[in-house]
Structure formats: structure tokens, C-alpha cells
Amino acid sequence: MSDTVSGAVNTPVTDAAKSGGSDAARIAEVKAWLVSQFEAAGKEVPDFEYTPLSVGHLYNLATVSQAKTQAANIIAADFRQKAAEYRSQAARIKEILENMGLAQESLTSNVVSSAHVLANVANLLNIRDTELSSFLVAMGDISLRKTAVEEKRAKVEKESKILLDYTRKAIARLTYLKSIHKQLEDDVAPCQKQMEDWKTSLAVMGSKERQYLQQYNNYKALLNRVGYTREISHGVLVEMAEYRKELEKKTKPILDTLRSYQDLPPDKALAALAIEGKKRQYAAAEKYLEEVLHSALATND
Known part of the structure; x- marks a missing residue:
């Protein structure tokens, strides 16, 4: 019943559920369908209120369930018919083999093992018979698929090698950058100390420069007072x-x-x-x- 419910949820409301038949007829049909489903499960139908909305959903669900049940019955009948045909063909082939003295009981264990291997290979190759042509076609198809897989594998291996090379280069660069970063971190403290020394030296030099400029101006004024000229060198x-x-x-x-x-x-x-x-x-x-x-x-x- 779960299959029918899930199938009915995704199915739109049919025209019959919208306008076909009277409400009483639809309620009777829904009740009959519920009784059949719950009896099949060994349970009783629970009590609930039959509203127009619930009756419409249940009618739609019943319609879809009945359609799927009918389709399943048709497929099951087809499978039963095919099984009967296969059993009949197997009996006929067995009778022919017994008449030819090739019954399974009269065959050696090696032949039986070979037959089983042949059947397994046929099933593995997904062929319907054991004709040589069918095996050749299946083997050719497998060879083509194998070639395609090998080509894809070679391409993937090539791409993997390229990616591996890129990864190795990236790791090498990352290691180099880490070493440079470590070296820069180690050089921070000495550089900061050197910068502080340079700042101190620049401050001293600035003070000396101002002092020398003042002395230069004083000497220049003194030379001007004593009448120094460029001729007295x-x-x-x-x-x-x-x-x-x-x-x-x-x-x-x-x-x-x-x-x-x-x-x-x-x-x-x-x-x-x-x-x-x-x-x-x-x-x-x-x-x-x-x-x-x-x-x-x-x-x-």
C-alpha cells in the first residue's frame, strides 16, 4: 500500500475525481478500495470523516492504485507466460540432449564445469545465447570499452602527473616562503634596534647641524665685521x-x-x-x- 500511496501523491487529480460520478458513488468506491487494501494487510479500516477533500484525494489514490495494480498483473502474467515458455523450452532441450546422449547426468564433471563456466561467461557478457558470434560481439564491445577506459585512465594519469608536479612546486614555494617569513621575523628585532639607533643618530646629527649652522653664521658675521674679503685668502x-x-x-x-x-x-x-x-x-x-x-x-x- 505504501507504493500506491507514494505513486498517488505525485499524480495529479484525474478528471474522474473532479467531475465523474456522484459523491455517494465515489464514497462507496473509496470505501470498497480501503476495505480491500486493509484486509490484504490484515487490519481494519480506521474511522475518519469523509470530507469532499479527503474523498477526492482517496478517489484519486484509488484510481492510481488500481491502474498500477492492473499494470502489475499484466506484467506478472507476462512473466508467468515467459517462465512457462522457458520451462517448456528447457524440457524440450533436455529431451533432445537425453536422446543424443548428452544429458547432464551422463556428462563428465569437466564438461558440466565447462558448461557452467560458459553459462556464467554468457551471463557476465549479458548475451542471450552461447553462439560464437554473440561472444565475439560481446568481446569486441568489451574491448572497445576497455580501450576507452584505458584512454581515460591515461588521460587521468597525465593530468594527475601535471597536478602532482604543480603540487610539488607549490609545496616547494610554500616552504621557501615560510623560510623567508621565518627569516624576516628573526630580522625584525635587530632591524628595529638598528632603526632606533639611526633615529638617535639622526637626532644628534640634526642637533649638530643646527649648532654648526649657528657657528657658521657667527663666523660669517665676525668676518663681515672685521672687513674680510675674498681677496684675503x-x-x-x-x-x-x-x-x-x-x-x-x-x-x-x-x-x-x-x-x-x-x-x-x-x-x-x-x-x-x-x-x-x-x-x-x-x-x-x-x-x-x-x-x-x-x-x-x-x-x-
């Missing part, structure tokens, strides 16, 4: 010092001579002449020094 001063040394070398003999005159007895006329001569020499040396300084300054300009 280190090179010019060095060159003038060298000229001074050369002049000292030239004037030293003259000074030594003048000092020697201090030891002479006083003679006003000679002393005056000597002094005038030394004055001229000294004036010539000063003039030479001025010319050298002017030439040095002109060269630097």
Missing part, C-alpha cells in the same frame, strides 16, 4: 709670507751692516752719509715689497 697670505721671508733675507745683510756702524767712532758727516744710503736702500726694499704685494693681489683677482 689663505693662498695670498702664504704667498705674502714667502715674499716677506725673501725680503728678510735681502734686508738682513743691510741690518747687519747698520749694526756694525754702531761700533764705529762718531763721525757726523760719515754717519749722515751712511744713514742716507741705508735709508735709500730701505726705501727701495719697501717699494719692491709693495710692488710684489700688488702683483700678487692682481694675480689672485
